[in-house]
Amino acid sequence: MKRAPLLFTPITMKGVTLKNRIVVSPMCQYSCNAMDGMPNEWHYVHYGSRAVGGAGLIIVEASAVTSDGRISPQDSGYWSDAHGEAWQKVTKFMQNQGSRVGIQLAHAGRKASTQRPWEGHNGVPDDEGGWEPVAPSSVSFSDNYRKPKEISEQDIKKYIQAFKESTKRSDNYGFDLVELHAAHGYLIHQFLSPLSNKRTDKYGGSFENRTRLLLEIVDEMLSVWPSDKPFWVRISATDYVEGGWDLDQSVQLSKILKQRGVDVIDTSSGGLDLKQKITPGPGYQVPFSEHIRKESEIATCAVGLITNAKQAEEILQKGQADFVALARQILRDPYFALNAAKELDYKIEGPIQYHRA
Numbered sequence: 326m327k328r329a330p331l332l333f334t335p336i337t338m339k340g341v342t343l344k345n346r347i348v349v350s351p352m353c354q355y356s357c358n359a360m361d362g363m364p365n366e367w368h369y370v371h372y373g374s375r376a377v378g379g380a381g382l383i384i385v386e387a388s389a390v391t392s393d394g395r396i397s398p399q400d401s402g403y404w405s406d407a408h409g410e411a412w413q414k415v416t417k418f419m420q421n422q423g424s425r426v427g428i429q430l431a432h433a434g435r436k437a438s439t440q441r442p443w444e445g446h447n448g449v450p451d452d453e454g455g456w457e458p459v460a461p462s463s464v465s466f467s468d469n470y471r472k473p474k475e476i477s478e479q480d481i482k483k484y485i486q487a488f489k490e491s492t493k494r495s496d497n498y499g500f501d502l503v504e505l506h507a508a509h510g511y512l513i514h515q516f517l518s519p520l521s522n523k524r525t526d527k528y529g530g531s532f533e534n535r536t537r538l539l540l541e542i543v544d545e546m547l548s549v550w551p552s553d554k555p556f557w558v559r560i561s562a563t564d565y566v567e568g569g570w571d572l573d574q575s576v577q578l579s580k581i582l583k584q585r586g587v588d589v590i591d592t593s594s595g596g597l598d599l600k601q602k603i604t605p606g607p608g609y610q611v612p613f614s615e616h617i618r619k620e621s622e623i624a625t626c627a628v629g630l631i632t633n634a635k636q637a638e639e640i641l642q643k644g645q646a647d648f649v650a651l652a653r654q655i656l657r658d659p660y661f662a663l664n665a666a667k668e669l670d671y672k673i674e675g676p677i678q679y680h681r682a
Contacts (some may be wrong), residue, residue, distance in 0.1 A: 331641040332402075332634065332649065338588055338624075339474055340553030342519055343425050343648075345381035345673075347662050348649040351504065351559075351629050353439040354443075355399045361389075361401020362395060363411045369418065375655060376419035377676055378563045379662030382648070383424050385412070386505035387431035387506050388441050394432035394512070398454040403430060403491045409498035422477055422676070427502030429559065430491050432484060434512030435460035435473040435521070439452060461538075462523040466585075474597045478526060481538065481573040484512075484640045488543040493640050497549055503550060504557040505543065509596030510542045513539050514561055518570040522600050523653040523682075536578055540585065557626070558582055560614035561592035565601035572616060590617055591626040591650065605630060607657035608640065615645035626650050 327333050333345045349372075357635045368385075375383050388403035389395040395402060395513075402408050416426045437458040438449045448471035449455030459480070464501070476586035495503050508511035515521040516538045516636070522529050528537050543558070550556055562575045592614040595601050603609075610629030618625040627646035631637055637649040655661050666673040 326424075329571060330437070330615060330638050330671055331668065332638045333666060333671055333673060334666070336647070338502075338555040341425055341555055343381035344423055345379070345662060346380070346639070347380045348626060348628075348650040349375045349380045349383040349655050350647050350652040351386050351506075352652055352656070353396060353400060353444075353561060355397050357399050357401050360398055362392070362400060362404075362408060364401060364408075364415060365411075365649050369415050369631055372415055374659040376411070376422035376424040377392040378655075378658075378660035379666075379673065379675060380424055380655070381662070382427060382502065383419055384427040384504055384650075385415070387429045387511075388412075388491075389434075390430055390432055390491040391484065392436075393437060393456050393459065393496050394487075395673065396433045396437060396511075396543055397440055397543035400433075403428065403494065404469045405495065405537050406489065406497075409494045410460070413498045419498070420501075425501040425617070426499075427504055427555075427557070428500045429504045429506050432488075432512040434515045435466050435470065436510055438471055449617070449628065459523060460512070461528065463495060463525065464521060466510065475524075478528070481528065485542050485545055486544045489549055492546040493549040494655045496549070496554070502555045503546065504559055504591060505539075506559050507539050508561040508591075510557045510561070510598070511544065511596075512598055517560075517574075517595050518564055520564060520566060520569045530598055532574060532577065536581070539578075540581065543582065543585050543587065547677050555588045556586065557589040557591050558587050559593060561596055562592055562610070562617065564597045565595050565603050566598045569598060572613060573584045575613070576617055576620045579617050579623050583621060587623070589624045589626055589648065590614075590621070590648075593628055593630065602676040606637060607632065615643075618644070618646065624648075628652065634668040637665065
């Protein structure tokens with residue numbers, strides 16, 4: 326029997342085995358029931374088709390740990406058991422198709438209460454279902470966004486507790502993996518970067534202070550997350566702006582996160598500051614994943630314009646990442662895994678209902 330490509334070699338993290346290294350990257354659908362953050366039929370079909378398509382791991386979209394943590398009013402929430410019950414209907418189907426399922430827990434911070442991308446890029450006022458966002462400092466993301474309120478130290482404790490409760494809920498309702506969203510200019514990233522964090526208390530200033538919130542959240546989440554289930558953190562490796570969060574700090578942080586018990590750094594970039602200068606191209610973020618993997622000695626997931634099987638296999642063969650996450654490409658092709666196996670001349674079994682095709 327032909328030896329499996331790395332892309333299709335199973336991998337075990339703690340007590341969870343993935344049938345392949347293909348990850349469906351968390352992508353907001355902005356399609357939850359208005360105002361309550363509940364997933365619906367769209368999510369059942371959208372995520373279910375990726376599971377039928379053979380992905381080893383599917384991480385569902387950023388789900389807010391509090392109602393004010395949603396990006397838009399139509400974003401996914403995870404602040405109640407009702408959310409867990411609604412998501413469980415989706416996750417059970419994916420797991421029955423052989424995919425493992427993760428949830429990305431998040432808070433949008435100053436990028437909250439905004440329109441869905443296809444509606445515009447403005448803040449949503451209160452009379453249209455919006456709310457006052459919060460942030461480490463009262464600095465807006467842009468002139469179009471609502472000005473955030475600076476979070477008090479007392480409220481910081483409440484948000485840490487919210488992440489903890491959502492983590493416990495994720496286990497209770499059957500998720501195989503949790504990913505903490507600390508990237509893309511959302512709340513935790515806002516604390517990490519000196520461009521958005523202007524605080525003068527213990528949560529601002531030095532590297533130690535700016536990473537404090539993230540580490541406190543990680544510690545609380547891991548205190549209730551089962552030791553036999555993987556725990557990932559997504560970071561933006563750089564802000565692409567001088568004086569902002571950068572790759573050296575990402576390496577330093579990743580070393581600390583490994584010591585804390587984090588299993589994988591899901592390595593993205595940017596999203597914090599409009600002055601960022603990015604030159605996107607095929608696999609443009611892969612070097613960040615490779616560097617963090619080598620320097621921090623922690624497993625990584627690469628993401629960013631990875632569009633075909635040979636490219637994904639090469640990333641794994643070169644040791645640039647342990648997992649390969651796809652976003653836009655897997656929107657275009659829900660059956661990427663089945664087609665990737667064909668591209669790599671390796672046979673895998675798709676759904677029995679499709680065998681005659």
